[in-house]
Amino acid sequence: MIKLQSAPISGLQGELMVPGDKSISHRALMFGAIAQGQTVVDRFLASADVYHTMGVLQNLGVQIKEQGDQLIIEGRGLEHFHAPKTALDMGNSGTSTRLLMGLLAKQPFDMPFFGDESLSKRPLKRVSQPLQAMGAHFQLTDGDYLPGIIQANNQLQGIHYEMPVASAQVKSALIFAGMQAEGTTTIVSPLASRDHTERMLQKFGGRIELDGNTIRIEKQPLLQGQHVVVPADISSAAFFMVAALITPNSNITLKGVGINPTRDGILRLLKKMGANIEMVNRHDDQEPVADLIIKYQPLHGIEITAADIPATVDELPILALAASQAQGKTTISGAQELRVKETDRIDAVVRVLSRLGVSVSEKPDGMVIEGGKPLVAHDQAVALSSNGDHRIAMMIAVAALITKGEVTLIDEDAMAISYPTFMADLAQLMPNEEIK
Ligand SMILES: O=C(O)C1=C[C@@H](OP(=O)(O)O)[C@@H](O)[C@H](O)C1
Ligand SMILES: C=C(OP(=O)(O)O)C(=O)O
Structure with missing residues (x-):
């Protein structure tokens, strides 16, 4: 008080x-982790939410060093994460939870995940439903909430998805899944929402088609580590x-x-x-x-x-x-x-x-x-x-x-x-x- x-x-x-920026700091960590080689992030946000994304990636075997307000991430590619030693802790962060559900939708092991009391009341079906249509598997409390499990899965398929809400978190989760899926993933938003994921994917060497509020994405070649200034x-x-x-x-x-x-x-x-x-x-x-x-x-x-x-x-x-x-x-x-x-x-x-x-x-x-x-x-x-x-x-x-x-x-x-x-x-x- x-x-x-x-x-x-x-x-x-x-x-x-x-x-x-919080949204950009989360994404820099995620792209850095799945790219090949080193990513350096200047002026990353040293706050509880961003540290939760960082903790989850470290739990999956990614090496991340903090030097003042700079982060140095040793990228492993999407296929070299380790099974986590403990359940993934999302803290209070909706962005960590929803984006990582897409990013981790095709891993060969189960990942239990949980959050604090507030996060455990926030809906996840908006992300799990379209991801399940792509072939991902989740177990969620009452089908919608944390705690849950991101289940082992080895196949994702592109879909055409019209989002009912203009959510950047849902859109980003689908972009991350679409990057690993067979065929094309088309995401249609009712209104524009923050486009940091789209911008950063391009910065890391990925390809994405942007056409008004419609996005098309296909399986990506290995991304390359970058220098990000937040x-x-x-x-x-x-x-x-x-x-x-x-x-x-x-x-x-x-x-x-x-x-x-x-x-x-x-x-x-x-x-x-x-x-x-x-x-x-x-x-x-x-x-x-x-x-x-x-x-x-x-x-x-x-x-x-x-x-x-x-x-x-x-x-x-x-x-x-x-x-x-x-x-x-x-x-x-x-x-x-x-x-x-x-x-x-x-x-x-x-x-x-x-x-x-x-x-x-x-x-x-x-x-x-x-x-x-x-x-x-x-x-x-x-x-x-x-x-x-x-x-x-x-x-x-x-x-x-x-x-x-x-x-x-x-x-x-x-x-x-x-x-x-x-x-x-x-x-x-x-x-x-x-x-x-
Ligand atoms: O993608 C992001 O980084 C965010 C998207 C927004 O949420 P929704 O996608 O639920 O609108 C916003 O409220 C949140 O603070 C951060
Ligand atoms: C809603 C917010 O964040 P998140 O969804 O990541 O918890 C916020 O920062 O205001």
Whole structure:
């Protein structure tokens, strides 16, 4: 439990480079493990979720060395994993679980796998069903959940699959399986979702056909180890973008942020709310990157619909906080996927905002927020729990900056899932002690 700080009168000031992208760090480990030769990953994200992917690969015999913020992976190819000594531990990480189900769908041994309490409630059938249609075998609790077993299998067959949800995790699992399958695997997405797997496969020398929201992939020749530089995570940067926009007098620069167009929904939506986010030093190195300059600014409410969600799915909690400070109404719809994240994030966001005096109503697929009123801790103090969800923990810490009264955060350790140094980095933008 920690007592959270209010922002100083001078607002948030300074420069910050947030840690490496979580989605890209997971994928760099996976591609590095199945490529031939050495892969070096710079600025990988040293967080609990990424360490779970790393632990699983080490358990399968892959040698991975950590040197500062660099990883050195000795690739073994897909056919030289060892049977694991213990069950594969996925921790809290949906990305590790779902991507590895595809990557490991054709191994000659059984692999029991498990996760923490939250992960054990998240659906896996969305991945196991199409993979089973390709010939993979899984045993899952109640046919959908961890713990389970990725069963031994020596044959995968390409399929044509129309995904019911625009999930990058499902798409990526099918790409990994399609790389090992006989024939062609065709994956059709209802909307674009993050394309880091497609980009990285090409970087490692693989071939993939991309045609709008349709992907075609065939069995791949052996991939070659690469040097991957991980951009700063836009999902982590989003907390500081909103913090600066809603805290008077703020002016911050976020360095080297990944602005992949399948991930930049937060920028587009904040601009639609009236934010002036300046983008400088733009460059492209497999993934597009830029520095973002953000200043305090009045915002107005907007409508966020299903088509907006995939490019901003993990940023919706912090976007809802921005909406609470915007003039007028913000409606979020088509976001039912939020109910199957680390917590039910629709429920969690509504709970947090309501406790801070915001008028917000819950919908099955989103929420309606009446913005523009200051946040207030009733009875001068409020204790809010992250319920073990890293993004809710960081949203509460940002809300506290502008809340009148004392805010205490319960279960702050959850931040270590994606951003272990979040509180220290926030403090770095508040150098003086003067409190509002
Ligand atoms: O592929 C990825 O790295 C991710 C995809 C998203 O999940 P879905 O695929 O379930 O939308 C996202 O919420 C998650 O944090 C990371
Ligand atoms: C949903 C998230 O991650 P995962 O699905 O990998 O647990 C997240 O990081 O917000």
